[in-house]
Amino acid sequence: xxxxxxxxxxxxxxxxxxxxxxxxxxxxxxxxxxxxxxxxxxxxxxxxxxxxxxxxxxxxxxxxxxxxxxxxxxxxxxxxxxxxxxxxxxxxxxxxxxxxxxxxxxxxxxxxxxxxxxxxxxxxxxxxxxxxxxxxxxxxxxxxxxxxxxxxxxxxxxxxxxxxxxxxxxxxxxxxxxxxxxxxxxxxxxxxxxxxxxxxxxxxxxxxxxxxxxxxxxxxxxxxxxxxxx
Numbered sequence: 001x002x003x004x005x006x007x008x009x010x011x012x013x014x015x016x017x018x019x020x021x022x023x024x025x026x027x028x029x030x031x032x033x034x035x036x037x038x039x040x041x042x043x044x045x046x047x048x049x050x051x052x053x054x055x056x057x058x059x060x061x062x063x064x065x066x067x068x069x070x071x072x073x074x075x076x077x078x079x080x081x082x083x084x085x086x087x088x089x090x091x092x093x094x095x096x097x098x099x100x101x102x103x104x105x106x107x108x109x110x111x112x113x114x115x116x117x118x119x120x121x122x123x124x125x126x127x128x129x130x131x132x133x134x135x136x137x138x139x140x141x142x143x144x145x146x147x148x149x150x151x152x153x154x155x156x157x158x159x160x161x162x163x164x165x166x167x168x169x170x171x172x173x174x175x176x177x178x179x180x181x182x183x184x185x186x187x188x189x190x191x192x193x194x195x196x197x198x199x200x201x202x203x204x205x206x207x208x209x210x211x212x213x214x215x216x217x218x219x220x221x222x223x224x225x226x227x228x229x230x
């Protein structure tokens with residue numbers, strides 16, 4: 001029996017890999033997009049149209065969804081790449097809206113539309129644990145980790161709430177624009193001597209929302225090649 005998944009960030013990187021994998025399984029993906037053309041490019045039959053930078057838009061758009069779904073997967077996110085003293089207030093608010101506030105708002109609305117036995121999967125980052133140069137990004141992912149725990153308690157036992165904290169993943173927006181010599185240096189510090197690829201993360205995501213993750217809730221799984229161990 002095919003399932004229905006709401007997926008944010010489905011137009012690129014890890015989110016796109018997850019959406020493609022779900023569609024290959026015969027499931028329906030309802031992407032959260034800013035433009036209808038983005039949904040059409042994903043061959044979506046239906047979509048949620050809003051801008052994650054505007055939480056009230058997200059609330060209204062998710063409220064308008066009139067069907068039951070099996071999962072909500074939040075892969076949307078941005079990074080600034082600057083320390084707090086170089087980050088202006090508008091940049092901070094925009095990132096927090098996209099990475100933390102809107103995902104929480106979407107969860108609050110979509111919980112009423114999730115079928116019993118469904119799941120919520122939110123993306124964190126290894127930076128939530130080890131820190132890094134981008135203070136606001138790191139703080140937003142730390143917030144996601146805390147939210148996963150509190151939301152999981154409230155949604156149990158009917159809905160599972162889980163997270164994935166990737167390390168650096170190739171060919172995503174997060175790695176675009178980074179200097180090659182910087183990436184080469186980081187790669188050498190990773191025990192597995194490479195970065196993840198989006199398809200690997202997608203495979204894990206599919207497993208976690210399926211039978212393999214049936215006894216998982218309130219947890220965040222590290223996928224970083226041993227780059228950060230806790």
